[in-house]
Amino acid sequence: MSIADIAQALRTRVAGRVTQDASLAPFTTFRVGGPARVLLEAESVDDLRAVGELRGDLPLAIVGRGSNLLVSDDGFRGIAIRLGRAFRTHELKAEHVLRLGGAVQLPAAARLTARLGLTGFEFAAEIPATFGGAVRMNAGAHNRSMADVLLSAEIIDLSSGQSRTVDVQDVSYGYRSSSLSNDEIVTGGTVRLEPEDSSVVAERISGYLRWRRENQPPGRSAGSIFKNPPQDSAGRLIDEAGAKGMRIGGAVVSEVHANFIVADPTATADDVWSLIWSVHALVKDRSDVDLEPEVRFLGEFARR
Ligand code: EPU
Numbered sequence: 001m002s003i004a005d006i007a008q009a010l011r012t013r014v015a016g017r018v019t020q021d022a023s024l025a026p027f028t029t030f031r032v033g034g035p036a037r038v039l040l041e042a043e044s045v046d047d048l049r050a051v052g053e054l055r056g057d058l059p060l061a062i063v064g065r066g067s068n069l070l071v072s073d074d075g076f077r078g079i080a081i082r083l084g085r086a087f088r089t090h091e092l093k094a095e096h097v098l099r100l101g102g103a104v105q106l107p108a109a110a111r112l113t114a115r116l117g118l119t120g121f122e123f124a125a126e127i128p129a130t131f132g133g134a135v136r137m138n139a140g141a142h143n144r145s146m147a148d149v150l151l152s153a154e155i156i157d158l159s160s161g162q163s164r165t166v167d168v169q170d171v172s173y174g175y176r177s178s179s180l181s182n183d184e185i186v187t188g189g190t191v192r193l194e195p196e197d198s199s200v201v202a203e204r205i206s207g208y209l210r211w212r213r214e215n216q217p218p219g220r221s222a223g224s225i226f227k228n229p230p231q232d233s234a235g236r237l238i239d240e241a242g243a244k245g246m247r248i249g250g251a252v253v254s255e256v257h258a259n260f261i262v263a264d265p266t267a268t269a270d271d272v273w274s275l276i277w278s279v280h281a282l283v284k285d286r287s288d289v290d291l292e293p294e295v296r297f298l299g300e301f302a303r304r
Pocket of ligand 1: 140142215222223225227236239256258259
């Protein structure tokens with residue numbers, strides 16, 4: 001089937017919107033990169049099942065908040081999937097158990113826990129991610145991460161069409177990683193929290209947001225570019241290597257925090273990509289540390 005045929009077949013099957021050659025830049029925090037051949041904004045688990053069945057040989061990519069993603073200037077030669085409004089729901093399941101849909105934004109969810117008088121999710125207030133994306137990569141801040149609060153995750157496997165709910169113990173979680181495969185989409189899940197005075201929770205959230213404003217740069221970035229190496233800090237190593245202010249085209253290493261690359265409105269994905277690997281080489285030369293990118297790459301990039 002041609003791309004146009006796949007897009008058309010999808011349109012007849014799904015409730016969500018299907019677009020051909022849709023730019024992915026607006027769906028990422030870097031705001032750079034080219035189009036996906038097909039973009040599906042899924043509005044039900046059946047929509048997701050349909051894309052699994054109709055994809056043919058096309059690769060799939062799940063795009064959450066796009067805050068940890070660099071899309072190539074040439075775009076992505078596959079089907080990109082975003083979870084639509086139908087996945088932006090929440091529900092208090094039991095006294096201290098909150099169910100969140102995969103497309104819920106973490107900062108909004110954190111503010112919700114303050115209103116509900118629940119503690120444990122404050123760290124999420126400063127993470128620009130969807131719940132589904134955060135569960136997949138075990139996003140975290142201030143020494144807490146999703147694995148610390150998660151009870152269960154609702155998953156659909158696009159290769160088999162099977163959906164299931166897994167207990168957190170059955171997912172293997174590490175630092176900014178999980179055992180979930182590429183074809184497994186997190187459509188929702190539950191978190192276990194503790195009761196606490198609303199104003200105390202709100203105050204803690206304000207403290208985290210203040211910390212972020214003081215320690216991390218504003219502008220178009222993907223948060224930390226590299227993972228912290230064991231017992232060390234990527235930001236410190238990059239700073240020590242003298243990379244702050246280093247620029248390629250419209251991409252610059254932040255003066256506020258060395259592990260952030262900020263993209264000007266003129267930046268291309270190639271600028272960001274080249275700067276990432278220049279920083280990598282600089283740190284390798286200076287400290288003999290092989291930094292591992294935290295940001296995910298989508299599409300084809302120049303050879304390193
Ligand atoms: N540092 C420098 N120079 C810099 C930046 C940092 O020397 O330019 C030093 C700091 O002085 C500090 C150390 O590096 O001693 C660590 O820096 P920071 O406290 O800013 O934390 P981080 O390890 O860089 C991590 C997460 C962030 C998260 C913060 C707060 C990673 C890779 N990064 O940053 O997560 O917001 O802690 O909890 O784990 C993200 O993952 O995208 C992200 C932003």
